[in-house]
Amino acid sequence: MARNTTRPTSRDVAHAAGVSQAAVSLVLGDKWRGRVSEPTAERVRQAAHDLGYRPNLAARNLRLGHTRTILLVVPALTTEFFAGVYTGAARIAAQHGFGLVLYPSPEGIGPARNPFASAQAALDGVIASSMAADALTAIRGDQLPLVMLDSDPHGSLGAATVNLDIADGTRQIADHLLGLGHHHFLHLAADVPSWTFQVRADTLAERLTTVPGTTLRTTRSPMAIEDARHAVTHALRDGPHPTAVVCDDDKLAAGAYKALRRLGLRVPDDISVTGLDDLALATAIDPELTTVRLDAELFGERGMHALLAVLDGRTPDQGDIPVHLVVRGSTAPPPPRP
Template sequence: MAAVHESRRRSGPTVVRGSTRPTSRDVAQAAGVSQAAVSLVLGDKWRGRVSEPTAERVRQAAHDLGYRPNLAARNLRLGHTRTVLLVVPALTTEFFAGVYTGAARVAAAHGFGVVLYPSPEGIGPARDPFASARAALDGVIASSMAADALTAIRGDQLPLVMLDSDPEGSLGTTTVNLDIADAARQIAEHLLALGHRRFLHLAADVASWTFDVRARELAARLAAVPGTELRTVRAPLSIEGAQAATAGALAAAGPRPTALVCDDDKLAAGAYKALRRLGLRVPDDLSVTGLDDLALATAIDPELTTVRLDAELFGERGMRALLAVLDGRTPEAGDIPVQLVVRGSTAPVR
């Protein structure tokens, strides 16, 4: 005989009415089983202890009643919440929405929920969204662009996966990175092959490892080719800031660059506005590149040559890495590949 009393009666489920929030006792009564059997079935621990027909009867009764287990109470008993915090900069582009989508998809498949926490100021410190993050969360996934927020939420005291972060100096237990160095190399190779030798780098004015890598790899690749010139101007991560920085750089004395390398697509859109107001044409007078491949890249004219970063895969890998850390396993190694997408904003030097 099964260890759990399966049935008080063998008839089909009887739906209990009159309760606005059904309990496990209601499910047990409707299915004709004990509450222990309901707990085993809905906790997916019934095999070998409850028969298949009984398990199906419990599931059907729970469905008919609209019953949902009290996960909060169960998780308090187990000592975890199965909740992960994803810390990102302010959601000013769809990139981090894609990161969330990928992370949430993997989390849901493993019975976890993901709370998205955009830093209120975009980049920098943030208020603690919980009375105690350690009491409310099982782990944290955080972008290096919002790393300062971790101090406020005490996220660095939890299992932590850092995205776009220096593996040698990360706060996290592990890091997950896109191959940003290769992105910069692919852009440089493309422009060099078109004959460009005078470059302007429109760099994001953000203290972040990912932007440091872009600048370093671009400079290293161009320096390996005799006769190249590289100037750098910094701009806030906004269209207006990029427009002003580009206009100022092109007004400076000296030969005009033939290629403008932007740290992301939003900066490139700002550069487009500056070039048009100066009477310069893309790509006839200057070739322009971005990085991210946002929807914006195909909304501007000509469409932008940029590097595609798979945001959803980035989020998936981040969540898988955190699950591995929580399980005591070694996360998957290796950076996520990126892909140059050539469009109308780049052309051979005239």
């Protein structure tokens, strides 16, 4: 005998439980209290279970005017940082009955093709990194409830912004190196037009100018290890050697390591190196990297909490997320100058 593969409907459940379809909708939508008796509600639940009935949530959500789907817009997933952001955001989304869709915007490739025929119809809101802000235009995400990550709170497209305290992290690095006696710095800056990287550059320059006798040079690099190696190699060949290289992230620091070793310089005996992110890479290189720990999962959680607040008409929590310097073997006092 052929197996009946017809999907059961709410009418089937109503017939099996001996109630109306309206009662089935109330019970399975958890709105039955005060309108349907407890024995009737239990009878409906049992009938739905026995028939293997599952409500069409997509159709129900569209009738209600929402899909309970959030879009997370990030750069290409080339480091575990944005994977951590996704993990944290997805955790909070799931706790509140939302799904989270990831939309990467690879640098040099352009935003991915819009996976939605109409973002306004398919999404309830968007969380976007400022490093992938161009992708918002492609999906018209800036016309939806929007929370921006790592974005200027005074000029953000979003209804709310969530930031890590990158300025304080940069000051912690500068103070650590100054405390070791360093006065000559090379800033290996990410060649990315993003507010968060401008904050790093501005904060480092402001902190160092308060100390007499310090010098600061800047060289830029795409966020790739080999590009960073080339940038540091050219910077050290074309000018005086610094005693410390301050890198905008850990991948750039790994590239700096390669450049210094090929130039016959030792870390940290001849030159100190710092990163920012505290990726797994930071403890895979030798010596282990002094860097600033950013809690990516907490960042994602805070972003999702902020969007949920916006959707509920509430004011999101204020204040940047604290970051912490992790001192390892890549920094030491500078060598004596000849």
